[in-house]
Amino acid sequence: MTQAPTLAAEAPAEATELLRFATAGSVDDGKSTLIGRLLFDTKTLFDDQWDAVEAVSAGRGDEYTDLALLTDGLRSEREQGITIDVAYRYFATPERKFIIADTPGHIQYTRNMVTGASTADLALILVDARKGLVEQSRRHAFLCSLLRVPHMVLCVNKMDLVDYDEDTFKRIEKEFGSFATKLEIPDLTVVPISALKGDNVVRRSENMPWYQGPSLLHHLEKVHIASDRNLVDVRFPVQQVIRPHSSDNHDYRGYAGQIASGVMKPGDEVMVLPSGFTSKIASIETADGPLDEAFPPLSVTVRLEDELDVSRGDMLCRPGNQPRVAQDVEAMVCWMDEQRPLRLRGKYAIKHTTADARAIVKDVQYQLDVNTLHRDESAEELRLNEIGRVTLRTTKPLLCDDYRRNRATGGFIIIDESDNRTVGAGIIV
């Protein structure tokens, strides 16, 4: 019926889905070994990359080939033997293409973890079977739930070092499960693995017959992500107005953007915010031709039946289902700037959907200890890597939803206007 994405329609054999996942953990947990294993076993790791890593490893006198060298791309990271920034890795199977946002685990890199989690469909958290849950595992789980990553996988690694003991696994699984019920984690899967030996990474392990679940890769290939998108609330932030100014297209006026949520069809009644005028969708166009319906994450151009004043930063929605129009915004903010803290009464620029605004910090309600979840209500500022609840007053209304309902219209970034750096990220509560 609908011929929406021509790419999907024309190439069914290669129409693989995209899954973005974030990994959190430190080198000690075996995270790099696990990523190396996934790349190696899916034949994504190339011979020359392997040779280069082997040569460097041998040159340093490592006892084994250090797979972390694959992901630690910066000179300072290799020199210090630590991951300091998000690295992106890619691999594909016949089922799916995967984007890994590989993030460092330590608390001083909370901002990197938040960055990696912001676009992830799934979070992969590693624990060492010998150590069980540690402070870091709880922090990672909390951050992923805060960022509303829809799926979580806890990998209990190094099972080979506990003799593939079922009781050890069950104990960790139970402990994490009871912790997770305090957070909002819609989907949790726990897999016992050995990244070093390959148990349950790509193939089911014969060493753990008591484990009936899927291998990690099988789970990554099959986990149902199509329903994660919000297909209910129509939100179309306008990026720009397309006006060709040519004789063929003299009267052409289209609104370009990427659909944030909901399903749009020609003939649908829509409202333009903030003006509040209504019209109907005349057509939804792409360079490949018009669409019968459009949905996330497609980038399209929408034309309306009436000539209205619509510009960048405006939003199309349905008259009966509108976002909040708010100038007083409550948000959880993660501060990302090492130079200056977020301060009470501080003024910043913010970017939210395609809209720019300025904001003043009216209140710092509390700073949250990301390890204990304790709230410090005496806090008046947020320093690097700190998370807290703040109240902002914006210069113009934001067209927003609660982040928990809509990741695309509930998140914003904070920019320091003096030097244009991105200094914080906020999620609207």
Added chain:
Amino acid sequence: MSDYRVSHLAALEAEAIFIFREVAATCQRPVLLFSGGKDSIVMLHLAQKAFWPAPIPFPVMHVDTGQNFDEVIEFRDRRVAATGVQLVVASVQDAIDRGLVTEPPDGTRNRIQTPVLLEAAEKYQFDALFGGARRDEEKARAKERVFSFRDDFGQWDPKNQRPELWNLYNGRVHSGEQIRVFPLSNWTELDIWRYIGDQSIELPPVYFAAEREVVERDGMLYAVNRFIRPRDGETVFAEKIRYRTVGDATLTAGVRSDATTVEQIIAEVAATRITERGATRGDDKTSEAAMEDRKREGYF
């Protein structure tokens, strides 16, 4: 009934189109780096789709080393004419003649492209430069943002990158600073080839296998042409090769191949065991951090 799913290629295309539009809407003077290589050809194709039916609202620029494959330059000019965009050529030869840069003794002009690029950006006051680099190409690139900030010397500071969350890209710059924008960040070599096949995008003939006169140098096959002359002790022989990347003709090598169609290339790429740059670029073999160092200086 539609199940509202999209293929990964459709998702990557939608993301790239979003990025092109963000830059066009928020930056003053964007420019698209266009060399006639496959990644920049895909970029031009995506830019056309992003603004359709309007024309691409910015010019394209080629930093021309003067050491190009003839077929690629011929293709560049034909493609630019068909698209109707303005082409700015920043000439490395001209910069050598003017004394802005000095030709290195080995004759390779890769590294001296950087001052030429920066000079042209300053001259035309470009504040956003689109590049076709992909994160799967090289491990320093795997760490780079989609919107990558450069100071007023064009330098990349890998330790001081702007956090990049959701699809909220920060393209704000002061006068003299730039953003380098990489819409293909999340694409792999295989994605590029599948997209080329899917969209029937035309490429210069060097990308397809043909029998060429070659010499073997440092384990790589270089086609003999006006830039690559056989050295003492090297034998010229005929071999069926194609190019996986097309850069400076003095240091881009070909790979043995029988692939004469995009479908055959996809099959070869899917089966290869060596990375694109590892197989074909003499310039990346210099050191473990060769790319990081060049990027810090302002290279793409």
